[in-house]
Amino acid sequence: MSVLGDPQASTATVQAAPPSAHKRRRHWGRAVLPTYSWLVIAYLVFPIAIMIMYSFNKVVGGQPLVSFSWNGFTTEWYQKWSSVPGLTSAFWLSIRLAVVATIVATILGTLLAVALVRYHPPRFRGKTVVEQVLFLNIAAPEIVMGASLLGLFVTLNINRGFLTLVLAHVMFSIAYVTVTVRARMAGFDRALEEAAYDLGATPLVTFMRVTLPLIMPGVLAGALMAFALSIDDFVTSNFLSGTSVPFPVWVYGATRVGIPPQVFVFGAAIFTVGIGFAVLSIVISKKKV
Amino acid sequence: MSGQSALRDESELNSGRVATADTSKTADVRFEHVTKRFGDANAVDDLNLEVRAGEFFSLLGPSGCGKTTSLRMLGGFEEPTAGRIFIGGQDVTDLAPYRRNVNTVFQSYALFPHLDVFENVAFGLRRQHVAKVEVKRRVGEMLEMVDLPNFERRQPSQLSGGQQQRVALARALVNQPRLLLLDEPMSALDAKLRRQMQVELKRIQSQVGITFIYVTHDQEEAMTMSDRLAVMWHGKIEGMGSPKDVYDNPTSEFVATFLGASNLLSGEIVRTEGGMVSVATSGGVEIRVPTSRVPDLNSSAVKVGVRPEKIDLAPEGSSPTAGCNSLRGRVRVSTFTGVGNQYIVETESGVEVTVYAQNLGSQFAPRSGDNVVLMWPEEHTFTVRPLGEKTEINELEGD
Numbered sequence: 001m002s003v004l005g006d007p008q009a010s011t012a013t014v015q016a017a018p019p020s021a022h023k024r025r026r027h028w029g030r031a032v033l034p035t036y037s038w039l040v041i042a043y044l045v046f047p048i049a050i051m052i053m054y055s056f057n058k059v060v061g062g063q064p065l066v067s068f069s070w071n072g073f074t075t076e077w078y079q080k081w082s083s084v085p086g087l088t089s090a091f092w093l094s095i096r097l098a099v100v101a102t103i104v105a106t107i108l109g110t111l112l113a114v115a116l117v118r119y120h121p122p123r124f125r126g127k128t129v130v131e132q133v134l135f136l137n138i139a140a141p142e143i144v145m146g147a148s149l150l151g152l153f154v155t156l157n158i159n160r161g162f163l164t165l166v167l168a169h170v171m172f173s174i175a176y177v178t179v180t181v182r183a184r185m186a187g188f189d190r191a192l193e194e195a196a197y198d199l200g201a202t203p204l205v206t207f208m209r210v211t212l213p214l215i216m217p218g219v220l221a222g223a224l225m226a227f228a229l230s231i232d233d234f235v236t237s238n239f240l241s242g243t244s245v246p247f248p249v250w251v252y253g254a255t256r257v258g259i260p261p262q263v264f265v266f267g268a269a270i271f272t273v274g275i276g277f278a279v280l281s282i283v284i285s286k287k288k289v
Numbered sequence: 290m291s292g293q294s295a296l297r298d299e300s301e302l303n304s305g306r307v308a309t310a311d312t313s314k315t316a317d318v319r320f321e322h323v324t325k326r327f328g329d330a331n332a333v334d335d336l337n338l339e340v341r342a343g344e345f346f347s348l349l350g351p352s353g354c355g356k357t358t359s360l361r362m363l364g365g366f367e368e369p370t371a372g373r374i375f376i377g378g379q380d381v382t383d384l385a386p387y388r389r390n391v392n393t394v395f396q397s398y399a400l401f402p403h404l405d406v407f408e409n410v411a412f413g414l415r416r417q418h419v420a421k422v423e424v425k426r427r428v429g430e431m432l433e434m435v436d437l438p439n440f441e442r443r444q445p446s447q448l449s450g451g452q453q454q455r456v457a458l459a460r461a462l463v464n465q466p467r468l469l470l471l472d473e474p475m476s477a478l479d480a481k482l483r484r485q486m487q488v489e490l491k492r493i494q495s496q497v498g499i500t501f502i503y504v505t506h507d508q509e510e511a512m513t514m515s516d517r518l519a520v521m522w523h524g525k526i527e528g529m530g531s532p533k534d535v536y537d538n539p540t541s542e543f544v545a546t547f548l549g550a551s552n553l554l555s556g557e558i559v560r561t562e563g564g565m566v567s568v569a570t571s572g573g574v575e576i577r578v579p580t581s582r583v584p585d586l587n588s589s590a591v592k593v594g595v596r597p598e599k600i601d602l603a604p605e606g607s608s609p610t611a612g613c614n615s616l617r618g619r620v621r622v623s624t625f626t627g628v629g630n631q632y633i634v635e636t637e638s639g640v641e642v643t644v645y646a647q648n649l650g651s652q653f654a655p656r657s658g659d660n661v662v663l664m665w666p667e668e669h670t671f672t673v674r675p676l677g678e679k680t681e682i683n684e685l686e687g688d
């Protein structure tokens with residue numbers, strides 16, 4: 001019954017001691033990775049959590065502006081989400097801008113990726129140049145691009161507004177779409193397209209029925225990236241907005257006076273929709289493999 | 290009698306080799322002086338070829354011999370550098386692949402991974418805007434024929450290699466093409482499944498009656514299935530005809546060694562008399578060959594050959610039977626293979642000769658070190674033109 005009364009049991013415990021110490025060390029080792037992962041996740045999610053938290057914060061005093069102390073829970077700002085006129089129109093402008101820029105950039109970027117994978121010199125003479133330009137496009141500081149675009153549009157005497165914003169957003173998104181789609185196309189079996197031709201599909205039908213469905217996960221990922229880049233772009237948009245002020249530019253302007261809590265409501269909404277898209281993209285790419 | 294049969298063989302060979310006016314009526318596929326150049330290399334070099342309607346025709350050769358390139362030109366995936374290609378009398382050289390009434394079974398099968406089995410097979414019919422009911426019926430029939438009923442809703446990734454191949458076959462045949470091209474379709478299958486599919490493919494071909502052009506580097510596969518075959522090497526056809534013709538009457542050293550095994554001895558033609566050519570081999574022994582089996586009587590340097598299974602072994606001192614060639618030698622290696630014995634015999638002149646003797650039970654079975662006499666009928670002897678100096682024989686080992 002007692003351990004002392006059983007000599008065999010006591011020797012067994014003594015013998016088991018060194019391996020258990022070893023085990024404990026290994027156990028520690030195993031905990032490092034999860035701990036690290038959770039710390040990173042917390043680091044990334046913390047600011048967003050704060051934003052969502054403040055979207056539920058009560059405001060004390062007359063002005064409905066954000067105060068950075070906790071005054072109690074309310075859903076007031078969700079009910080009055082559209083009560084700040086400039087903010088709402090800026091938000092819808094950003095959405096329209098992001099949708100248009102994403103569609104255009106995704107189409108152009110995808111076609112560019114297909115061309116870069118498919119064609120080589122001598123048939124595609126400027127290939128190396130195109131690759132370099134794409135890289136430069138990603139690497140160039142945005143502030144430089146925004147400033148030079150402003151100079152360009154002023155020189156050409158083009159009024160700054162929705163059109164210039166779309167042009168700029170498409171320009172800085174294309175490269176990201178191309179890189180993403182290109183990665184997806186790297187393992188593409190050419191024989192699949194030949195098989196489609198063989199079965200009577202014209203090049204256009206082949207692209208729509210075989211190539212595009214197979215690279216769709218890459219195209220969607222590229223589109224998501226373009227959308228994310230466009231919706232929160234501040235630097236370039238600040239140069240080019242003119243009279244059409246997108247959401248980030250409006251918020252920046254508002255910080256000088258005070259931020260209405262609705263900003264956090266929109267922020268939370270964009271974040272939620274973004275998460276939704278990301279989950280959808282994962283589900284689709286898992287299904288399609 | 291043997292002379293007669295040899296003559297007939299030769300005339301058949303010739304009709305296969307040369308494009309003549311009468312065969313063009315039944316010719317389904319015709320290559321006229323087709324050359325394909327990749328950079329500096331000629332993948333296909335002035336190829337002339339005719340395939341008859343309804344025939345199972347194989348292009349056989351080691352990798353890089355131009356067989357796949359020839360097939361791809363037929364499918365429309367490569368454009369010839371020079372020459373014309375005809376299918377059923379129509380010049381298709383400049384026709385896009387989707388305008389040719391030709392379907393292909395690809396080496397990788399190339400099944401569309403985003404479509405299920407039904408949609409894969411229906412792909413071609415949908416392009417022709419065949420009515421829905423008709424599509425359903427024809428796809429069903431085709432899957433029945435390739436022995437995959439109730440597989441309609443499976444994804445290609447859920448199928449085994451053999452099943453994928455059947456789907457690829459069904460996807461091509463459902464369009465009732467004039468011509469079916471098969472690009473090494475068995476290379477990914479294991480040996481047992483391969484033999485099974487060979488029989489299956491032969492059955493399907495006789496059932497649908499479509500011309501099959503089959504590319505392979507497996508000589509056994511080509512011989513088992515083909516009505517006729519062409520052995521290709523360095524972009525040229527080295528020999529063409531029925532498997533038996535090409536096997537029994539190899540016209541070049543390459544064919545003799547690539548298609549089955551051959552014992553080849555260098556020699557010189559010294560005399561021609563009474564339908565027989567005498568070739569003096571390096572060891573000084575004269576070997577007699579029927580003139581009909583000498584492709585070029587004017588060249589003096591030849592290689593004289595005999596297939597290992599045609600040689601008989603006799604004990605030392607036996608006198609050669611009339612009408613037989615004979616060589617003396619010593620057994621170096623004797624290997625029992627179950628169905629027979631394989632011997633490697635070193636002749637007096639130091640050449641190694643392979644002999645294959647069937648296991649009939651009551652035979653003379655020498656052991657290694659024994660002196661023996663090799664004997665084989667004169668009519669089973671052939672000569673081929675030797676390979677050029679530069680081309681090494683071990684280049685023949687494809688893949």
